[in-house]
Amino acid sequence: MRRPRTALLAALLLTWAGTASAVADAPAARPARSTVRAAAQVPDGVTAGVAVFDRRTGTFTEQLNASTRFRSASVVKLLLALDVLWNRGPAYTVPDADRARLEPMLRSSQDAAADHYWAANGGSAVISRMVTRLGLSDTAPPPAGYEGYWGYTALSARDTVTIYRYVLEQAPAPVRDFVMGNLRRSTRCASDGFDQHFGIAGAFEQPWAVKQGWSGRYAAGTCGPQGTAAAEPAPAAAGVDLTRPALHTTGTVGADDRAIVAVLTLHPAGTSYGKAYTDVGRLTRSLNVPGAARPAGTWYGTWGEGVNVRRAPSTGDDALTRLPAGVEVLVGCQRRGQVVTVPPYTNDWWAYLPQYGGYVSNIYISSPDNRLPDVPECGDRQP
Structure with a gap:
């Protein structure tokens, strides 16, 4: 027919x-079927900060607005986890109570766990500590008036690379294995019902490990009936854009976590989740990512x-x-x-x-x- x-x-x-x-x-x-662009490109209307770091050569293969600050959304959960696990020795075992929170926070982006650690460990003080510990250049706590919103932490693509480099190259083995092991077990459906296998998880074959982030008023129901748009305040003007929908994909790709990839994006107001998901996928697929295998199809x-x-x-x-x-x-x-x-x-x-x-x-x-x-x-x- x-x-x-x-x-x-x-x-x-x-x-x-x-x-x-x-x-x-x-x-x-x-809509018409898309064609994948051969060179790194940012889709129309999207604001992006990109960094791809090749751990084998110690060089960046992609940098675009790498120092630009974005609101972190759930990518900040990496810092929340590292703050909990900081200064642990080679014989460290994650206590059951922390494991019960950290695993779903890292795998399924559970907000309740992030809320717990934000409140229990000093809120913005967590960010200040991690900035000093890791030597982050662009990361900053949420702006005045939004101290309770951990997802409004400022973060850049290059700082995201620094975070992953610490986990992979400096953290004690139990911390490295725990964090990366959970990121390798990222669930397709996040705890709030959103499909989080966009960007890295869709652009490349495994092995990969991802920590994704999303923030804004997207359409509901992306993975199942429980999917709902996150309730967020109407933010005032600030140094970091807190209004446009954000969608971030970060993690590692390839054998031995060869490439670290950070793609932070903002989309026009009213963008559907499927449109943002698609645009982040196209951008990520266009990047030069050493060691990455592209899926057939x-x-x-x-x-x-x-x-x-x-x-x-x-x-x-x-x-x-x-x-x-x-x-x-x-x-x-x-x-x-x-x-x-x-x-x-x-x-x-x-x-x-x-x-x-x-x-x-x-x-x-x-x-x-x-x-x-x-x-x-x-x-x-x-x-």
């Missing part, structure tokens, strides 16, 4: 509102909201997660499965998304034809 052109599609979708059970809302038009845009990723190509099979609305996804292969109808579309082709480990109906992939033209069929040994 050949799909109608954009203008006709917009009219058809307007008449269809409320009839599809698989998605809550549909956009007026389906073709990147496509998607449409719809609340689209389920299924374990098998059938709406009756288990839902593994939900796609952020309008996010770009990597398609590894495709196969025929259950016929899906979302008026005016009918399609029996399903796309396998290797980074999610499941399938979505090709109806939700931004392509003019039912069968994606440049994606192979899944073989017998493929999922």
